[in-house]
Amino acid sequence: MADFCENCSKHNDENFLRGKKLILSKELSLCEGCGQMKQVVIDIKDPNKGLTLMQRLDRAREAIDKAYEAENSQEMGRLAKLIQDLYFECYNLDDDDCKERHYAEYLKLMVMLHFEFIFDGGGDTEGTYEACAYEAYMAGFGKNRLTGELRQ
């Protein structure tokens, strides 16, 4: 296996490494990408390995809800990239009205809502709110803080 530092590995294979944890060597080695002595990647761990789709969706929801509350755009942008694959995975399921698809839709809408809210970019924030509440309900986790607020 060729040795690559963290930067070069990510540069080489961004899609594959998205959401994965790279384990680096303690000692410095010659990186075959940048030609510098760096800590190189010796292992790749997938934190989602062994989790069901629903468990992965739960994890994503936790992270997104947190970023939403903290109004953390940088984190939200990062999460938006991370949930892309999850989103398409849910959309490729045969049942187009399954909980997973509504769940994925909810996650996408939460990201949109965050950016509409932060930038006040003339989006239909209220409409997104409503859609978000609907998808949460259809995904089976019903009332969250957001939708609770909405229905009062």
Ligand SMILES: [Zn+2]
């Ligand atoms: Zn390198």
